[in-house]
Amino acid sequence: MSDAPISFDVALRKRVGAPGRVFELDIRFQTQARRTVIFGPSGAGKSLTLQAVAGLLRPDEGRILVEGELLFDAARRIDVPARARRLGYLFQDYALFPHLSVRQNIAFGLQRGWLSPRPSAGGPAVDRWLRALALDRVADQWPHQLSGGQRQRTALARALVNEPRALLLDEPFSALDPSLREQTRAELQALLDDIGIPMLMITHDPADLDRFGEQTLHLADGCITPPAPPHPSPQAVASAPSGR
Numbered sequence: 001m002s003d004a005p006i007s008f009d010v011a012l013r014k015r016v017g018a019p020g021r022v023f024e025l026d027i028r029f030q031t032q033a034r035r036t037v038i039f040g041p042s043g044a045g046k047s048l049t050l051q052a053v054a055g056l057l058r059p060d061e062g063r064i065l066v067e068g069e070l071l072f073d074a075a076r077r078i079d080v081p082a083r084a085r086r087l088g089y090l091f092q093d094y095a096l097f098p099h100l101s102v103r104q105n106i107a108f109g110l111q112r113g114w115l116s117p118r119p120s121a122g123g124p125a126v127d128r129w130l131r132a133l134a135l136d137r138v139a140d141q142w143p144h145q146l147s148g149g150q151r152q153r154t155a156l157a158r159a160l161v162n163e164p165r166a167l168l169l170d171e172p173f174s175a176l177d178p179s180l181r182e183q184t185r186a187e188l189q190a191l192l193d194d195i196g197i198p199m200l201m202i203t204h205d206p207a208d209l210d211r212f213g214e215q216t217l218h219l220a221d222g223c224i225t226p227p228a229p230p231h232p233s234p235q236a237v238a239s240a241p242s243g244r
């Protein structure tokens with residue numbers, strides 16, 4: 001490994017389900033990449049992994065560090081609450097509050113409690129993200145009045161408003177119309193270049209790997225599988241000893 005700091009250092013086990021249909025998650029990975037993608041089919045354990053990193057699911061065993069900060073250690077009984085982990089989480093369906101405006105949804109990311117922010121909620125951080133994600137003109141609209149892209153950007157602004165130490169993205173483009181996905185990928189890439197925090201994305205869409213998979217982890221049946229060996233070049237095959 002290079003001298004770059006480790007962005008995500010995860011080793012965890014978790015059993016979920018009921019007798020007879022138990023799913024076992026057994027995950028180990030370390031990444032120095034700023035963009036890490038966990039790629040795998042439906043049911044592989046991607047969401048459970050992301051939820052454990054976020055503090056929304058408590059592992060049975062293991063340790064989780066993000067940017068060198070210990071967030072969970074079963075042996076030492078350390079379990080930093082989700083809100084105190086300072087991680088921005090983008091849910092697959094965005095999970096916007098339907099009764100709150102765009103501005104209030106973003107301001108919610110700054111709150112400690114569960115009370116709804118005031119309609120005029122704001123402050124420099126909310127204004128900054130409204131501007132940065134081109135939401136200022138829809139700041140007082142409700143989620144049902146937004147386009148898919150605006151809904152995604154509102155959820156992203158809410159995830160970023162608290163200056164998280166890292167961003168966790170659950171299938172960030174799957175709820176978008178396919179015609180919007182490429183443009184939105186480019187926008188997210190530019191945003192990540194700008195803010196510089198590490199990102200962990202889960203996806204089953206190979207198109208996400210091309211753009212965001214600086215490091216790709218393949219997940220199947222609850223485990224990270226070793227990467228496939230690179231295909232040998234035709235020259236290497238031609239010059240390889242036959243072994244006879």
Ligand SMILES: Nc1ncnc2c1ncn2[C@@H]1O[C@H](COP(=O)(O)OP(=O)(O)OP(=O)(O)O)[C@@H](O)[C@H]1O
Nearest residue numbers: 016017018023041042043044045046047048049204
């Ligand atoms: N709370 C739960 N209780 C019991 N089983 C669960 C629970 N959550 C997930 N599972 C099971 O764990 C397995 C992994 O689920 P997970 O949601 O992590 O998969 P995934 O890779 O994110 O799939 P998808 O791409 O479809 O979202 C699945 O078999 C699922 O049924």
